[in-house]
Amino acid sequence: MQNDEFLDGLHHVGRQAKWVTSVCTGSLLLGAAGLLQGYRAASYWYARDYLESFGAIPDSARIVIDRNRATGGGMTAGVDFGLHLAGLWAGESAGKLVELCMEYAPAPPYGCGRPELADEATLNTAKNILGGKMPKDVVIETAKRRGM
């Protein structure tokens, strides 16, 4: 996000791409590259609101497709995202085949993998850790530097 040469390149490629996609906090890079202005987009739950700094509309869904911008939620949400796009692009039978070959029939042991599902203690601990790793000031500084 702090590398303008990279963001310029991403902008250049993204403007001509058939599809512009990301999983997890990758949508912040698309945003910083000016590719999400006026688009709904997903991101990792902790960083989702950061998208607003880049003119995107944060969406809490795990898979968000707005015109040719396809963005996925955080980390393991990318599994659902990838399977969805495999089905969209290669046909549902291909998506189903990949899902079976991946043995993807999840059963999360704690059922707390999103902030709205987690208890307060777990959520507060996570926020404390993630706040240090994903500081908002970097996003604000980047948006300002990129003229957004």
Next chain:
Amino acid sequence: MQNDEFLDGLHHVGRQAKWVTSVCTGSLLLGAAGLLQGYRAASYWYARDYLESFGAIPDSARIVIDRNRATGGGMTAGVDFGLHLAGLWAGESAGKLVELCMEYAPAPPYGCGRPELADEATLNTAKNILGGKMPKDVVIETAKRRGM
């Protein structure tokens, strides 16, 4: 599985280990190393029955713990497995924290990630592909070579 030096090393280490664990087809390696005789074990769905060649008892659960042998199901089933062990070893609050930080609240798009959930066409295609990649004769030859 065809490298006896590796299997001997695995046997040596595994016999003294506090825990012996695997995900996906890793349980076949534990089996070939003689570490699962008489133990219930999980594996990738296509290869699960192969465990019998090594004297293990195939179990269709995604997480199988028999004494100090902890084995997980195929590929993405390893996510559940890892979280379960994180909770077992570091406490439930640690397991919950990891699950939230991973944004692990899955929603499989097709709901066919296990053979019993898949339609016949998807299952047959998967079996055709996997049969070529995981031939049973390698397992039978290994079990024979290792004296099981």
